[in-house]
Amino acid sequence: VTRSRLGVDVLSALNLVGTLTKFLSLAFAFPLVLAVLYGESVWPWLASAAVGGGFGAALELVCRGHQRIGVREGFLVVSLTWLLAAGLGALPFLFSGEDQLSRPLDAYFESMSGFTTTGATVVTDVEALSQSLVMWRQFSQWLGGMGIIVLFLAVLPRLRVGGRQMFESELPGPELELSTRIQDTARRLWLLYVGLSVAEILVLAGLGWTGVDPRMNLFEAVAHTFSTMPTGGFSTQARSVEEFAAASQWVIAFFMAVAGANFALTYRALLRRQPGVFVRDEEFRLYVGLLTLGSLVLLVELWSRDLYAGEEAIRQAVFQAVSIMTTTGLASADYNLWGLLAAVVLVALMLFGGSAGSTAGSVKVLRHLLLGRILRREVDLTVHPELVSHVRYNGRRVQGQILRAVQSFVMLYVGLFALGTFLLVADAARVGLDLRLIDAVAAAATTLGNVGPGFGFAGPMGSFAPFSDVSTAAMVVLMWAGRLEIIPVAVLLTRSYWRI
Amino acid sequence: VRIVVIGAGQVGSTVVEALHEGHEITVVDVDSERLAVLGDRFDAATVEGNGASRRTLEEAGVRECGLLIACTSRDESNIIAAVFTRRLSPSTSTIVRTTDEEYLEIWQERYLDVDFVVSSERETALAVSQTIGVPAARQTDVFADGQVQVVEFDVVDGDVPTDSALPLSEAATRAADRRAPRGSIVGVPLRDATLPAESKVATIIRGDKIALPHGGESIRPGDRIVVIGSPGAAREWGRMVCGERRVVHDVVIYGAGRAGLATARMLMSQGIRVRIVEAFDDHARRAADELPQARVFHSTGMDAEFIERERIGEADAAVFTMRDDAKNHYAATLAKMYGVPLTIAVVHDAHSVEVFERAGVDVAINPRLITAEEMIRWAHDPRTQQVAMLEGDRYEVLDIEVKPDSTLLATPFKELPQTGALIGAIIREGVAIFPHSDDVLRPGDRVIVFTESARVPAVVRAL
Numbered sequence: 001v002t003r004s005r006l007g008v009d010v011l012s013a014l015n016l017v018g019t020l021t022k023f024l025s026l027a028f029a030f031p032l033v034l035a036v037l038y039g040e041s042v043w044p045w046l047a048s049a050a051v052g053g054g055f056g057a058a059l060e061l062v063c064r065g066h067q068r069i070g071v072r073e074g075f076l077v078v079s080l081t082w083l084l085a086a087g088l089g090a091l092p093f094l095f096s097g098e099d100q101l102s103r104p105l106d107a108y109f110e111s112m113s114g115f116t117t118t119g120a121t122v123v124t125d126v127e128a129l130s131q132s133l134v135m136w137r138q139f140s141q142w143l144g145g146m147g148i149i150v151l152f153l154a155v156l157p158r159l160r161v162g163g164r165q166m167f168e169s170e171l172p173g174p175e176l177e178l179s180t181r182i183q184d185t186a187r188r189l190w191l192l193y194v195g196l197s198v199a200e201i202l203v204l205a206g207l208g209w210t211g212v213d214p215r216m217n218l219f220e221a222v223a224h225t226f227s228t229m230p231t232g233g234f235s236t237q238a239r240s241v242e243e244f245a246a247a248s249q250w251v252i253a254f255f256m257a258v259a260g261a262n263f264a265l266t267y268r269a270l271l272r273r274q275p276g277v278f279v280r281d282e283e284f285r286l287y288v289g290l291l292t293l294g295s296l297v298l299l300v301e302l303w304s305r306d307l308y309a310g311e312e313a314i315r316q317a318v319f320q321a322v323s324i325m326t327t328t329g330l331a332s333a334d335y336n337l338w339g340l341l342a343a344v345v346l347v348a349l350m351l352f353g354g355s356a357g358s359t360a361g362s363v364k365v366l367r368h369l370l371l372g373r374i375l376r377r378e379v380d381l382t383v384h385p386e387l388v389s390h391v392r393y394n395g396r397r398v399q400g401q402i403l404r405a406v407q408s409f410v411m412l413y414v415g416l417f418a419l420g421t422f423l424l425v426a427d428a429a430r431v432g433l434d435l436r437l438i439d440a441v442a443a444a445a446t447t448l449g450n451v452g453p454g455f456g457f458a459g460p461m462g463s464f465a466p467f468s469d470v471s472t473a474a475m476v477v478l479m480w481a482g483r484l485e486i487i488p489v490a491v492l493l494t495r496s497y498w499r500i
Numbered sequence: 501v502r503i504v505v506i507g508a509g510q511v512g513s514t515v516v517e518a519l520h521e522g523h524e525i526t527v528v529d530v531d532s533e534r535l536a537v538l539g540d541r542f543d544a545a546t547v548e549g550n551g552a553s554r555r556t557l558e559e560a561g562v563r564e565c566g567l568l569i570a571c572t573s574r575d576e577s578n579i580i581a582a583v584f585t586r587r588l589s590p591s592t593s594t595i596v597r598t599t600d601e602e603y604l605e606i607w608q609e610r611y612l613d614v615d616f617v618v619s620s621e622r623e624t625a626l627a628v629s630q631t632i633g634v635p636a637a638r639q640t641d642v643f644a645d646g647q648v649q650v651v652e653f654d655v656v657d658g659d660v661p662t663d664s665a666l667p668l669s670e671a672a673t674r675a676a677d678r679r680a681p682r683g684s685i686v687g688v689p690l691r692d693a694t695l696p697a698e699s700k701v702a703t704i705i706r707g708d709k710i711a712l713p714h715g716g717e718s719i720r721p722g723d724r725i726v727v728i729g730s731p732g733a734a735r736e737w738g739r740m741v742c743g744e745r746r747v748v749h750d751v752v753i754y755g756a757g758r759a760g761l762a763t764a765r766m767l768m769s770q771g772i773r774v775r776i777v778e779a780f781d782d783h784a785r786r787a788a789d790e791l792p793q794a795r796v797f798h799s800t801g802m803d804a805e806f807i808e809r810e811r812i813g814e815a816d817a818a819v820f821t822m823r824d825d826a827k828n829h830y831a832a833t834l835a836k837m838y839g840v841p842l843t844i845a846v847v848h849d850a851h852s853v854e855v856f857e858r859a860g861v862d863v864a865i866n867p868r869l870i871t872a873e874e875m876i877r878w879a880h881d882p883r884t885q886q887v888a889m890l891e892g893d894r895y896e897v898l899d900i901e902v903k904p905d906s907t908l909l910a911t912p913f914k915e916l917p918q919t920g921a922l923i924g925a926i927i928r929e930g931v932a933i934f935p936h937s938d939d940v941l942r943p944g945d946r947v948i949v950f951t952e953s954a955r956v957p958a959v960v961r962a963l
Contacts (some may be wrong), residue, residue: 384810386799388788388797390788392792
């Protein structure tokens with residue numbers, strides 16, 4: 001009775017979500033192989049795959065015959081898929097009997113943090129995890145980086161209809177049309193993503209094999225590539241990449257910067273041999289400019305405080321600026337100890353985020369650029385009310401609809417950020433947790449922006465474990481909404497979405 | 501010569517009026533009344549029908565005629581008429597009138613098989629630009645990746661085209677005062693003139709005649725000149741032929757139609773700040789989209805509050821290109837009242853020019869008249885038009901490599917024989933050199949040569 005009154009075909013959406021969950025369960029094959037290789041228990045992986053595959057198949061069965069996926073259903077599919085993917089990813093944590101992740105909410109937080117490429121962890125001793133479990137954490141980031149829907153768009157013909165809009169919820173950005181067909185675009189982006197990942201693995205492993213970095217081996221190279229390319233932030237090491245040699249840190253910094261740039265530009269530059277696209281792109285220029293500025297401020301702060309000298313100071317400043325701005329969250333040092341100015345700079349970089357069309361999260365440079373131009377136009381208009389001027393990007397006029405979307409996104413983002421901060425502060429007061437204001441601000445910014453570490457106990461070498469369950473749940477929602485750029489989630493909360 | 505004129509409107513009648521003595525003219529139009537009026541006034545045959553139809557064209561006798569002038573107000577009809585004529589009678593020359601600059605550009609890129617295209621918008625913009633005192637290049641051809649330009653200029657007449665029977669408004673007097681004698685170039689024999697270093701005068705067109713630019717010749721007001729030089733020198737020429745330091749920095753254009761936009765584009769290309777006032781929202785938006793450097797206002801521009809706030813009166817000049825003559829008139833008067841020193845109106849009605857100038861507008865430009873004038877000039881002598889564009893096929897600009905056994909090698913330029921061919925530039929190892937009298941050609945040089953078509957084989961042989 002109610003279904004006929006709904007404006008959304010829920011059963012069709014669930015049907016598709018079931019299919020996606022079913023196929024996503026295939027991802028357990030990778031840690032399963034590792035478990036066999038390292039002689040660890042294979043049961044958590046088999047059980048997870050069985051539960052995931054079974055659940056997906058059951059959902060498909062229940063909703064069989066419903067195939068209507070339009071724009072409206074797309075929002076539901078995207079939002080539910082990400083909730084379920086995180087649930088699926090939490091299963092092995094629970095089945096493995098690992099003490100640090102034995103509580104379902106903690107396991108769900110860890111998994112959501114992985115898929116959304118946040119990299120915030122509730123684990124306190126990562127080196128105690130089994131090899132296959134550690135690699136699953138890393139792998140979940142890599143799957144989520146370019147987008148789960150985008151992945152299936154590339155390989156599943158079923159998503160041809162309605163895929164464009166879901167694609168845009170996961171990977172919004174200008175100039176992303178690499179082909180007239182959205183499936184081709186998705187394929188090319190994933191191809192590039194895989195290609196860059198292979199390149200990074202080879203370079204890092206090469207550093208290990210040649211003895212430049214004795215700590216680096218194939219396992220670590222793969223694990224950290226799975227953290228770099230999706231701008232995730234999990235590490236296999238308690239001290240993150242501080243463990244590794246300077247050369248490895250530079251390589252990781254370089255690939256983080258690449259992952260934070262628009263993939264469509266990288267695609268054109270590398271595969272179509274048009275390196276000029278980078279120079280011409282206004283967002284890329286601002287992205288590089290902000291990275292440079294952030295690095296310089298950090299560098300001055302490091303020098304003036306006498307924390308590091310020479311190459312190390314430059315490396316620490318650049319690595320941390322790149323890592324935070326691209327919303328990766330890997331740490332080359334415990335920046336908790338760098339002082340308040342550095343903390344403020346890092347939080348500011350968190351709010352900038354990477355480029356549109358990258359695997360990075362947060363507000364993104366392009367939106368800041370457009371918002372700046374919108375504001376400048378508004379100021380102009382107060383003096384010259386009759387002035388007709390268009391906001392331009394790369395010389396072309398930007399449609400009013402896009403400008404409105406940018407404004408409402410930024411407002412929603414700031415609102416959610418403020419709400420999250422307030423919740424964390426209030427909840428900390430409730431349970432008597434020692435949380436400074438800057439820590440709460442950073443924790444909200446870092447989860448909403450899918451960055452990873454914050455400050456204080458949740459710093460780069462710390463853990464989110466001390467937060468109460470309420471705060472943990474709130475941060476799960478922030479990560480989820482942040483990854484999907486809020487709008488698809490916000491849409492679900494409106495009555496007009498559900499009604500005819 | 502037999503001439504077929506398509507279109508009996510303002511342009512068509514002006515063309516017929518100028519050419520009917522000495523030529524056999526047939527006029528084609530769909531409107532029988534207009535044809536009757538024209539047929540009564542002048543000795544011309546008339547054919548009623550659509551000029552873009554093959555049957556009408558044949559009826560009008562394009563197979564036997566020497567020149568077709570397609571000057572209806574519809575661009576596409578004109579082009580189709582010319583294209584059909586080219587098929588029916590390949591020996592007939594064709595002139596097309598267009599309002600859209602785009603067709604002019606397409607023709608200049610040689611995608612349109614027509615002998616001459618006149619764009620009303622471009623002519624209007626050129627006329628405005630010259631009135632303001634900055635002659636713009638009529639045409640620029642680019643060689644050697646833009647290092648060498650062949651540019652055509654009109655040298656501005658000294659007098660301001662205002663009815664002298666009326667007392668000049670104060671502003672117009674000021675405008676006339678600005679036209680100081682341009683000592684360095686105009687009126688001075690070329691051998692004594694201080695020309696921009698990296699340039700040469702290729703030819704001087706005076707009325708229907710072409711003067712060779714030898715040392716004793718001088719550039720006079722009203723001449724059309726062709727210059728070969730570097731982009732910087734070309735800009736300097738633009739400044740020098742107008743004979744004064746540029747005093748116009750800020751121009752307000754009323755109306756963002758095609759003529760307004762073409763004018764804005766031309767003025768901005770000369771570094772003049774342009775503000776556009778447009779009453780229609782859609783037009784204003786399109787203007788802002790197409791011209792990011794201009795400031796576009798969505799306003800009628802006629803209310804005092806707007807004029808005060810935007811300091812319209814402070815502008816150095818105002819151009820009125822709205823569709824309605826009466827509105828242009830009112831707005832121009834208003835602008836004058838607020839202190840704009842130079843007002844230029846684009847008028848549409850044949851009699852408006854006089855009305856406007858009587859009413860105190862400094863300059864009135866009728867696009868149809870200047871379009872017709874341009875066509876008539878070409879009809880009189882195709883050679884004098886668009887020399888740089890080589891359309892008269894009497895002149896060519898060659899870009900050729902010097903053979904290792906050329907007889908001209910190692911001879912200083914001042915000793916080269918004077919044959920009417922001019923080496924404008926040498927491209928040596930990818931860099932453009934503008935030769936002086938002591939320079940010599942070397943094997944492997946590429947040269948940009950301006951020459952009469954008849955001499956092309958001789959030039960190629962010598963090099």
